[in-house]
Amino acid sequence: MTQTLAIRRPDDWHLHLRDGAMLAGILPESTRHFARAIIMPNLVPPVVTAADARAYRDRILAARPKGADFTPLMTLYLTETTDPADVAAAAAEGLVHAVKLYPAGATTNSNSGVRDFDKVRGVLETMAEIGLPLCVHGEVTTPEVDIFDREAVFIDTVLDPIRQATAGLRVVMEHITTKQGVAYARAGGSDLAATITTHHLILNRNHILVGGIKPHYYCLPVAKREEHRLALREAATSGEARFFLGTDSAPHIDALKEHACGCAGCFTATNTLQLLAHVFDEQGALDRLEAFASLNGPAFYRLPPNAARITLQKLPEPAAWPEKIATGAGPVTVFNPGFPVYWHVRD
Numbered sequence: 234m235t236q237t238l239a240i241r242r243p244d245d246w247h248l249h250l251r252d253g254a255m256l257a258g259i260l261p262e263s264t265r266h267f268a269r270a271i272i273m274p275n276l277v278p279p280v281v282t283a284a285d286a287r288a289y290r291d292r293i294l295a296a297r298p299k300g301a302d303f304t305p306l307m308t309l310y311l312t313e314t315t316d317p318a319d320v321a322a323a324a325a326e327g328l329v330h331a332v333k334l335y336p337a338g339a340t341t342n343s344n345s346g347v348r349d350f351d352k353v354r355g356v357l358e359t360m361a362e363i364g365l366p367l368c369v370h371g372e373v374t375t376p377e378v379d380i381f382d383r384e385a386v387f388i389d390t391v392l393d394p395i396r397q398a399t400a401g402l403r404v405v406m407e408h409i410t411t412k413q414g415v416a417y418a419r420a421g422g423s424d425l426a427a428t429i430t431t432h433h434l435i436l437n438r439n440h441i442l443v444g445g446i447k448p449h450y451y452c453l454p455v456a457k458r459e460e461h462r463l464a465l466r467e468a469a470t471s472g473e474a475r476f477f478l479g480t481d482s483a484p485h486i487d488a489l490k491e492h493a494c495g496c497a498g499c500f501t502a503t504n505t506l507q508l509l510a511h512v513f514d515e516q517g518a519l520d521r522l523e524a525f526a527s528l529n530g531p532a533f534y535r536l537p538p539n540a541a542r543i544t545l546q547k548l549p550e551p552a553a554w555p556e557k558i559a560t561g562a563g564p565v566t567v568f569n570p571g572f573p574v575y576w577h578v579r580d
């Protein structure tokens with residue numbers, strides 16, 4: 234018996250598209266199923282000003298496959314010298330939909346991130362006034378803090394103080410990976426939301442480390458214990474408006490993943506929808522997939538949901554996708570969940 238599920242076309246509220254040959258190679262993987270995406274600004278050099286964002290948007294639009302219905306929603310990379318007036322103008326023009334906070338050194342290409350939070354107070358106050366969301370990579374970078382504790386410590390020592398100090402600031406906790414992240418998101422009001430990735434609904438830290446190290450399962454924040462994965466599954470499938478999909482699909486060429494000092498990032502753009510249907514089916518929550526993937530995100534970002542629909546089908550044979558995407562920069566391995574997935578996306 235074939236099971237069918239039609240949902241509004243989804244959006245991806247946290248996506249890395251990179252630039253140049255990598256952008257050209259991986260963009261079709263996102264435009265196939267997603268209508269819009271919040272585009273992360275951690276290029277080298279980062280997307281800091283409105284002019285940077287406009288130029289990057291134009292490169293993305295130029296790389297779009299013919300006929301693709303896909304709108305990139307741009308973000309600015311917050312630095313200690315970001316100009317509040319430039320941010321406000323970019324938001325007013327509809328160019329920029331969020332500002333991204335990377336604690337300096339927390340993740341891939343985050344060296345221009347924030348070290349002294351007092352220096353960004355003016356920008357945050359402007360953002361609170363105009364309702365522009367701050368997207369946060371929530372990990373401390375203090376060497377003494379264990380990598381598995383960095384999200385929970387960030388919430389207590391950085392995120393909560395920022396939110397207390399900046400009344401009305403709208404915040405998205407990006408790619409939460411812990412039960413503490415889920416609890417903190419839940420304790421906030423309508424000005425707080427959290428994205429959850431596909432891979433963090435599937436992986437715990439054993440998947441990365443048991444039976445040999447799996448570089449393609451390494452991302453930041455790193456996957457945590459099983460109890461945290463279960464908390465994320467419960468949150469994602471709850472239907473609550475504060476939780477929505479941000480894949481954090483983050484391509485790196487295989488040569489840099491399968492490396493003595495491998496890059497962080499899982500590439501899930503290709504098969505995210507199939508995997509999500511599998512996860513929501515396992516949780517008995519298929520009726521809430523649309524809220525997570527297609528409704529809650531636009532509501533938080535104050536955009537209408539997509540009018541178009543996409544149909545998912547559970548078939549007797551497993552869904553297939555390429556093992557790797559060939560790009561001009563080199564091959565990128567597609568996230569392999571390690572189990573068969575019977576949900577397909579109908580063309």
Ligand SMILES: NC(=O)N[C@@H](CC(=O)O)C(=O)O
Pocket residue numbers: 249275340341370451452453454481483484497498499
């Ligand atoms: N998630 C990752 O592991 N990597 C991201 C950066 C990020 O989102 O932290 C990347 O740009 O590669």
Ligand SMILES: [Zn+2]
Pocket residue numbers: 340370407408453454
């Ligand atoms: Zn991040």
Ligand SMILES: [Zn+2]
Pocket residue numbers: 247249273481483
């Ligand atoms: Zn990311």
